[in-house]
Amino acid sequence: MIKEKSFYKTFFILTFSLALQNLLTYGVNLADNLMLGAYSENALNGASLCNQVQFLLQMLVVGAGEGAVVLGSQYWGKDQLEPIPHIIGCALRFGVGMAAALFAAVLFFPAQILGLLTNDAAVIAEGVKYFRIICFTYIIFTATNILVASLRSIGIVKIGYIISASTLIINICLNSLLIYGKLGFPELGIQGAALATLVSRCVELLIVILYLKFREQRLKLTLRKLVHIDTSFLKDYQKVSLPVLLNQAQWGIAQMVQTGILGHLGAAAIAANSIATIIYQVLSVVAYGAASASSIWVGRTIGEGRESFLRPLVKTLQILFIAIGVLSGLAIYFARNPILTFYNISPEAHRLALQFIVVMAVTTVGTSYQMACDNGIIRGGGDTSFSMKMNLFSMWLIIVPLSWLAAFVWKFPPVVVFFLLKWDQLYKAVPVAIRLHSWKWVKRVTRPDPT
Template sequence: MPQQKFVRDRHFYQIFAGLVLSLALQNLLTYSVNLADNLMIGAYSQNALSGISLCNQIQFLLQMMVVGVGEGVVVLGSQYWGKRQLGPIPHIIGAALRFGLAMAAALFLAALLFPYQILHLINNDPGVLAEGVAYLRIICFTYIVFALTNMLTASLRSIGIVKIGYIVTASTLCINIVLNSLLIYGRFGFPELGVRGAAIATLVSRCVELLIIVYYLKFHEHQLNLSVRKLVKIDTSYIRDYTTVSLPVLVTQAIWGLAQMIQTGILGNMDGSADVVAANSIAVLVFQIISVVGYGAASAAGIMTGKRVGEGDIGRLKQSTRSFQLIFLALGLVTGALIFAASGPVLLLYPKLTPSAAALTRQFTLVLAVTSVGTCYQMAADTGIIRAGGDTKFPLWNNSIFMFGIVLPMAALSAFVWKLSPVVVFFWLKSDQLLKCPIIFWRVNSYQWVKRVTRDT
């Protein structure tokens, strides 16, 4: 009897749905923290909103690098989990922490010592720069804490523990909203600190996040049984294993983060840059919030794909791969429709936008409604199947070629040589989300990405 092309087992979809909902909720709460900052600062002043948007590009670069470090843990850890061998995982986590904390410390020092010089690379508006520098001088102290929290969370995700993530983020959201209200506007006797108040609120929230995750690991997690001793005294041979898998992922994420900074620099140096940057900030946040299920599906598929590769059952792996692709495409269509529907109502949340910024926000959001269909398919197949299956080099080359060979050159030419409208430039900046779909479809269905990256213990 021929094997079914798609997974028919209801239990498979129940596990997948549980992971997706937990991860999507965590992503939603994470972006809700950003939305709270965005709305409260947006109501304070447009320059403050644009200034924080610039600083968020540095945060995004850090996030991409931390994700790269964490994904190495997930790829290796989930395959060991599939083999029912948990012993090597603490060694892998220890290796990841060394890389992640070193990068976070370097970025912290750069932002602390050269805030104006860094932000001036991506914007030239004096009012926006002043607000951005004031924010960056404080927010840079969150970088090391953020990196540590996210790498520890990734270690839990590698063995299917995801619920603690949204508990941590929910706590952050509540604390951040309360402190933002008190410190941005100076309510209930607190000083009015504007962007500095928003930065302090985020710093406190990040510290609470770390305390919660450390408490959970110490008192409630009983599979890995992590301790400071385990993370410091590791078998250094696992550093080589980890580096082999993680280095391409880390470079991919770092390049992606750098590319996003360059994109913001292109938009930030166009005529009317304050309006363009504000519109970009709002439109991208709308996309991030609505697409949380798509990103959750990618992460969930990554955990399950890594486990399937570790188990060594290629027939079942092919079934789940086909099923995941249909789910990704359906989520893309739903996400695009929701972003389209939100393109008008979102402007009601930002009454202090200039007419030009409001018009650009609507146009940028409509562009994202189209490109998000491609994002939900190709991003999820790339990171949730190909990378998680052990092929970490293909995403590096694929993303680099499209970003630096097509997206950035065409956007720069459109902005500074051909002097086209901001919406055309913005479309070019997001065009790779559609252009990458055919090659991702070919690669994922070739199954050349299936690679067991673990060792027998």
Template sequence: MKKDTIFYKEFFTLYIALVLQNVVTLSVNLADNIMLGAYSETSLAGVAAANQIQFVYQMLLGAFGEGMVILGSQYWGKRQTGQMKKIAAMMMQHGLAVMAVLFCVISLFPKWAIGLFTTDAAIISEGAEYLGIIRFTYLFFAVTQLLLAVLRSMQVVKIALYLSAMAFFVNCGINYTLIFGHFGAPELGTAGAAVGTLIARILETTVLILYIAKTEKNLCMKVKDFFRFDRQLWKDYIKVTAPILFTNGLWGVNTAMQTAILGHMTAAAIAANSAASNLFLLVKSTAVGASSAAGVLIGKAIGYGDMDRVKCYARRLQKLFLGIGICSGILLFFLRIPVLSLYDLQPETKAMANTFLIILSVVDVGMSYQMSTNTGIIRGGGDTMFVVKMDLISIWLIVLPLSFFMAFVVKASPAVVVCCLNADQLFKCVPAFLRCNSWKWIHRLTREPDDGGSENWKS
């Protein structure tokens, strides 16, 4: 009973904080969309296209962060914080390298980047204007997300919630002022939304760095620590991270291609997809939080070396994932009408978004189980290649070819195409269940102190 209480307390402490953080973070995008939708449907579509680039970038950074969480949480289970510092340094180096490349590409070719998602000249113009400012957020976003991954591997998650809440209010306040030109400010439209996001990102990073410098006592990270390099740990980190990077990169491109497919069908489809996707991502936070919490707990249990505990956790987590999926699917279904009523969209666009959300409320049930099981339990246990293989087959051999065929050959309706684009969230439940209950995903990734040294944990 005591072990049961500890498990549920640890899970829900992590879960609630992570879900709330995701909800608040995505509420910023939802508020942006509602304001931009009220300002101009063209502005909404332009920012939605530009945010696909941000999504791909976020997925790449997420891969580096997940590598840190998977490897770092096992070292956290063993209290080897010296190794965690070295892994954090390598994570930051790789993430900043990606940031620099993306910044250069967007700076040189903004209209080309937006043109990947739509052929509408007005939408491309709005999106390029937004990118011209939003590109400066990439550095701050990278630093914040990667530092939060370090803290998450140590089960420190509340600071992420506080930062997201702060960013929400700052961003919404500035957007309201600058998009519409309230309180005597200039009416900047799309550019105003970008300025609000930039200021919020700078503030987030500043507060987080101050928090780590003044409060975090277990790792005691200093600036010089981020220049450290350990060849053996780097090999371990790359071995864990490379499959995640590949999977997240594919997933980011897949999501961007979904937007491109819908964006090339009708002018209303891209705006409807943006409205539906933001609410779906908001509810999807329940699954994302469950996955992240599961990854930390599974990694920590493996670090302890208690395999019976790992298996017990996995069984309980699968039941929780299914329950979370059913509840979030019902929530999405009933939230769709009141949330869509906040948008100032054409009747055709709003009706299309409503249809998309009905489809996604069913998809959400399967997604909550398969995604959390695959990326939380299986990948969190060190088996990073299984998700790569499954996504390669399901997305690139089934979902995207089928969706292209239905959209451009059969000329099916956008609703049918959305069904095709999300079909994998349901059929991936079967391999996820079989793999999880085979226990072949449990891998110990840590090294002993004499293989690379460690520092004692500060209690």
């Protein structure tokens, strides 16, 4: 293992910076979840189902952004910053195009999309109210997050949590005013939560624009640079990013299918899934921060040509991932009862939420190891297709068919169905470990140096 204290100091500063950004980002969702959960179970369920489309968008944005991170971090390691604005421009084209397609689908077919996820008319009615406002955040959200991810590829992470902190504060304040109708504001319920999020997303983008204009000095990004790009980099970007995009897209769609399976088991299962998922997201942020940090470390190491440093680096990272997973699982387990006291939900939803959270506490140990090794080390090393192939096989040939049979043919209890939807986070550790120790994932994705 690596023994230099400077490595651990740098790694954990980067990890906790990214974890803080994730925590603040998920804190926005938690604020909506808690406030709508205290307002009405139907409002909570409607927003939860709508957020499955937001999750799909988020997966697509991660895919578009990760292509820029993988390429950008290797160019950064080579001390070549000139190609990075062109790569960011490519990522924005892909991301904004996908966001526009989702915006149109949600704007024109909100009830039809929700009908795929549940057959509860009251939940669909609440969801349509939320959809008609929240869809206007999609393009704004995409542009902001791709720009922030691109800056992360050259080690700039502070702006991410500054943005997320401002969004959280604005969102909580506006939620309080608009959901419940305080201080003379109208009581808008679920529509108030959507409006609060829309305002927050606009502020996010404004902060990024101001930061790029007045503070960022390495890339000196301008609108002109992002629009007028060297289109020859599109091929480089597509080669790295398309496998990630396809993987993230199928993952987002699969999560919607999983939510649809639970959604047809009743309103209590929808509420329990929503609560368990958001608690998991908030309390597992360090694992995802470690994955992102390791991707940057590995990409930069390969870009610098220090392949001999990879073996101790990978061994060290694996041990850190497992330790983080165990601590995250314990945090999720012990937080379940205190957090559920904030929700105004039925006894059945409360019982299922407790069970679902225990499942999450166990599976997060596997997630912390295999997800960080896969999306962090392997993807950061330039192999962006392994994850796509593994998840396509796992999700569509094992998880979805088995869970559907458990729910609708074998009539298993909801907690068993929920476990079958999540147990891939445990067994995928095996193929990930095999791929990791094959060392076939070490690939240079940058262009050769000019001679």
